[in-house]
Amino acid sequence: MDRKFVISIALLCWPLTVAMSHAAETVITEGQRIASSGAHGAAACISCHGAKGEGNAAAGFPYLAGQGSAYLLKQLNDIADGVRPSPVMQAIAKALTPDERQAVSVYFSALPHPFDAAALAADSDRPVTERGEWLASRGAWDKNIPACNQCHGPAGTGVGTTFPALAGQSKNYLIAQLRAWQTGKRSPLPLGLMPAVAYQLSAEDIEAVSSYYAGLPVSARAAVSGSQK
Template sequence: MIPRSLPGMLVLGALFAAAAPAQSAPDGKQISAQGANGAPACITCHGARGEGNPAAGFPQLAGMGGRYLEEQLNAMANGSRVSPVMAATAKALDPAQRQAVAQYYAALPSTLDTDQLAATAMHPSKPADTGAWLATRGAWDKNVPACNQCHGPGGIGVGENFPALAGQPAAYIAGQLRAWRQGQRPPGPLGLMPAVATRLSESEIDAVSAYYAGLPTAAAQLAAQANAPAGAKQ
């Protein structure tokens, strides 16, 4: 038998449910500034504007693809991307929080001058300049495509899946290339990066990493030379 009071109980239950506050979506900006669930604030290492910290080897996050950033956080949380520094932070955040903070950084303006950087792709390079050659021409004798083919002219990044390389710390870029060689990062789009990384020598990894790390400064110098009065150019 159904108690006569059941309809009233259902009505009261519905009223209480309607009155209960809806759970708010995670705030990516707040997580970046204050941390969450015991995880430290992202700005501690990655800067107040997501600009990174080259001296300490912490990469820029601002303007990176949201999908890329979320995938990296998820990979560090589940261990498929080995990161002693980030693993605990990524695990502390739940999936919705990881998505929120990824989208927050994706929406921040990049600190890069993408026009200046893109122009460097037209600047001639020589085989002896190993880093520039690999970035702009590749090493087809080893089936290594130019880095710019996927990461954009001047390493400015392309879409949601190919992050910017320009201005990232050399130690960070080199560390990630070596991580792919050792199977410590997911292979990424089309499974390209482990194959590329294993075909590069140690000196080539260091050279191309240093090239991209110094590219914003080099791009600014090239732009200044191009804009200088004719008599001032050397």
Template sequence: MALLAALAGGPALAADSAMAERTQACTACHGPQGRAGPDGYYPRLAGKPAGYLYNQLRNFKDGRRHYTLMEGLLAPLSDDYLREMAAYFSSLTPPYPRPLPSAANPAELARGRTLALRGDAALQLPACVQCHGEKLTGVLPATPGLLGLPRDYLNAQLGGWQTGQRHAQAPDCMAAIARRLTPQDVNAVALWLAAQPVPNPANAADSRQPRTTGQLPLPLCGSAP
């Protein structure tokens, strides 16, 4: 009946309804409409740049990211189907929940804010905003936003970059950046990012914001960040 109702609403609505049914294996973990799972480890898919989502699906399929369930689900899917999935989730815009109150101490939050907005020249760490957008909501076509993600997920992903459990096509700039972070800095930037509200609208920027004087040169990154 749901599909018949969608067909009555026109081809676009029918296509969205069909894709919603076809991606139930995704939303079982990543939440309805890809809003994020309830446990902090299954990130939001909705509204992420389609290029980023496609790259991550390929990374799981090609062995650059490791999670047995994802690898098994994606193994039989064609490249065209991965692009369809990425475009579908990218088109969804359910509201973001408010961030949970942070229990971090002021010094941790201050350090996290510095790393996110200004970086650390002494450690050769560019600011997060230099690649992930001035509002930290991502940059088209393939750089994700960092706001609206739980601290545990951010910690896990930075740890994955540091240990080689997660990597991108060469040159792998995120791996190089993550390995310059101390455990304390990983925790600080994850705490600060997770405590920030997501702006409305939360659209990814159309292009990278111009760097301001004093920021570090951006690293050269591969095609699958």
């Protein structure tokens, strides 16, 4: 291909690239404002989900940092529309405009995960012994339950913008979401898998797999913390 032609195309595309970059920065800035200050009288996201979107496990508030923007946006829309019941979140989600929900979703998705995903993925090669880890990494095919990691990634570190990370989420939060799918209180999400999977899980299974994912990042977080000192 002619070099001058390639250069001409690059020069023509450059203003568009700059404009797109500026637009993305504007969206993230708006999302950060909503996250830190709230909007239209709604509480700031960080008051429950942490200054860096790291969540509050003790209170059962999930972390949002690094989760896919499409996933976060769907949850806000579902909560606002009453598809996903949430007494705490519904008024907040409804107060935000569609553009504001998009902005805050993009902002949180751009933040780093509150754990070392590479360390967790490497650690996933250990022998599987406990029930929760077995369900996460192998599934239970006698119940037609696929491994959680098949959609949620190695050690539950998330996949793409749609399948959220599970590693390090509050145990109580994870239990509550699985029970919500069992009772039809959360939308099916991609491929409609979650209600079918959750329905097959026993109370013991839910306890085990939730405990497993909740406990995963402890060593990874310690490693990250140590490396930053």
